[in-house]
Amino acid sequence: MLKYLFKRFALLLLAAVVMLPVFAAIEEIQFADEEQKARYQALIAELRCPMCLNSNLAGSDAPIAADLRAEIHEQILAGNSDDQILAFLVDRYGQFILYKPRLQAATALLWFAPPLLLLAGFFIMRRMLSNRRQLAAEQGSLSEQEQQRLQALLGNAGDSNTDKNDKNDDMTGANRG
Amino acid sequence: MSNRAKLFIPAVFFVAMLGLLFYGLGQNPNLVPSALVNRPLPEFSLPALFETNGVVGSEQLKGGIYLVNFWATWCAPCHVEHPYLVEISERETDITFVGVNYKDDVDDAREFLGERGNPFKLSLVDANGSLGIDFGVAGAPETFLVDQSGTIRYKHVGVIDNRVWDEVFVPLLAELR
Numbered sequence: 422m423l424k425y426l427f428k429r430f431a432l433l434l435l436a437a438v439v440m441l442p443v444f445a446a447i448e449e450i451q452f453a454d455e456e457q458k459a460r461y462q463a464l465i466a467e468l469r470c471p472m473c474l475n476s477n478l479a480g481s482d483a484p485i486a487a488d489l490r491a492e493i494h495e496q497i498l499a500g501n502s503d504d505q506i507l508a509f510l511v512d513r514y515g516q517f518i519l520y521k522p523r524l525q526a527a528t529a530l531l532w533f534a535p536p537l538l539l540l541a542g543f544f545i546m547r548r549m550l551s552n553r554r555q556l557a558a559e560q561g562s563l564s565e566q567e568q569q570r571l572q573a574l575l576g577n578a579g580d581s582n583t584d585k586n587d588k589n590d591d592m593t594g595a596n597r598g
Numbered sequence: 599m600s601n602r603a604k605l606f607i608p609a610v611f612f613v614a615m616l617g618l619l620f621y622g623l624g625q626n627p628n629l630v631p632s633a634l635v636n637r638p639l640p641e642f643s644l645p646a647l648f649e650t651n652g653v654v655g656s657e658q659l660k661g662g663i664y665l666v667n668f669w670a671t672w673c674a675p676c677h678v679e680h681p682y683l684v685e686i687s688e689r690e691t692d693i694t695f696v697g698v699n700y701k702d703d704v705d706d707a708r709e710f711l712g713e714r715g716n717p718f719k720l721s722l723v724d725a726n727g728s729l730g731i732d733f734g735v736a737g738a739p740e741t742f743l744v745d746q747s748g749t750i751r752y753k754h755v756g757v758i759d760n761r762v763w764d765e766v767f768v769p770l771l772a773e774l775r
Contacts, residue, residue, distance in 0.1 A: 471736035484701070485736050488727045513734040515633035 450494055457497050464493050464506060469520050477520065632753035633734055639666075639748050640732040647699055647707060647721035654696075654722035656748075663693045663774055664744040667718070667758075668730060670702040671710045673738040679757040680714055686763055687717035693771075697721045700730055700738050743767065745774050 452458040462479070468489070470481035478486045478493075489510070496506050510518050522528045563571060634640075639656050646652030659666075667683065669676040687695045697718030699707045704723055711721070724730055733742065736755070743752040752770055754762065 471734075483737070485727075485730075488731060492731055511633070513633060513731060514736075515734070517633075 453498070460503060461494060461497055464497075464503065465490055467520055468493075468510065469518050471514050471518060632750075634742070634750045635753060637750055639742075639744055639750060640729075642729050642732065644722045644724060644729060647697070647704060647711075647723050654720050658720065659694075659696065659744060660748050661746055663746065663771070664696055665693055666696045666698060666733075666742040666744060668698045668700045668724075668733070668735050668738045668740045670700045670738045671706040672702060673700075675757045676739045679739050679759070680710075680717075682757075682759045682763070683717040684715040685760075686758070690771075692775075694719050698729060699723050700735070701725065701727045743770060743774075 450458075450461070452461065465479040466477055468478045470476050470478050470483055470486040470489075472483040472485045473481050476486075478489055493506055496509065501509075507519070516522055516525075516528070522531060524532055639659060641656045643653055643655040646654050669679070671677075683695065687693070695718045697711075697716075697720070699721065701724065704725075707723075711718070722729075727735075733740070734753075739757060741754040741758055742750050743754075745751050751774070752766075754766065758767070
């Protein structure tokens with residue numbers, strides 16, 4: 422029984438190994454070396470498909486994405502640098518094709534708005550907290566009248582050290598009244 | 599500012615944000631600004647669709663107003679657009695309509711124009727879509743308006759019908775004529 426299962430498993434494993442290159446052949450693209458392949462993968466991951474708007478070239482089935490992947494592949498094989506390839510594509514498809522827009526006058530707001538908003542939020546929060554602390558301090562402090570009454574009570578308490586029992590009676594009396 | 603007025607700041611901010619997002623919803627996300635507007639026509643030399651061994655080159659598109667239309671028989675919107683192009687080309691005789699048959703079967707393309715009328719004075723074949731990449735085309739149909747100096751003045755993505763023609767192209771042409 423066990424032997425039979427093992428045999429079956431081995432057969433499945435063999436089939437998987439044999440079929441592996443068949444699957445891989447679907448998107449198999451030839452490069453001179455691993456570095457070129459890595460550059461290709463990085464480029465198609467960071468470039469946006471001009472047709473589908475919300476996916477990169479790597480993840481798009483649109484015909485234009487396939488064309489642009491082929492174009493990038495060709496240019497890498499031709500020895501063009503990443504900058505040259507990006508310039509080629511921006512020249513034709515505009516900044517739009519870059520998922521990470523370049524820092525320019527037109528994109529400055531895009532780059533700086535998030536940190537500026539964060540900073541503004543931080544300052545607003547700090548001011549609110551200090552306002553609240555001030556308010557708490559104001560509410561916590563006593564008015565002049567209250568201060569006098571407190572002093573009077575404390576003063577009485579200080580005097581009463583000698584005759585405790587008497588004072589206690591007074592205090593209870595005052596509390597009741 | 600009084601504390602009472604301050605309470606309304608988040609509400610105002612919220613309404614402003616809502617307005618901005620609502621405005622964004624009304625925009626067409628497919629209207630990507632073209633990188634080629636106000637730039638010279640890309641240079642090309644490609645086989646003509648009808649004349650065997652004929653070639654259509656960019657130097658032929660000089661000294662007049664040209665409308666370069668990327669189309670294909672596999673593209674459903676191009677079928678919608680085609681009768682309008684035929685009609686407009688008959689009316690606007692001073693504009694040279696140039697048809698770029700984009701990644702198509704040339705026999706199908708010839709048959710299509712033979713049956714339904716040919717609005718194009720010049721027809722060329724972009725079999726692998728390389729001219730499309732030079733024009734920054736994401737898909738068919740796309741149409742470029744070229745002025746007398748060989749400069750691209752406008753790119754239209756999608757179908758041209760009578761409404762688009764009257765609202766978009768007629769004012770642009772009034773400037774050029």
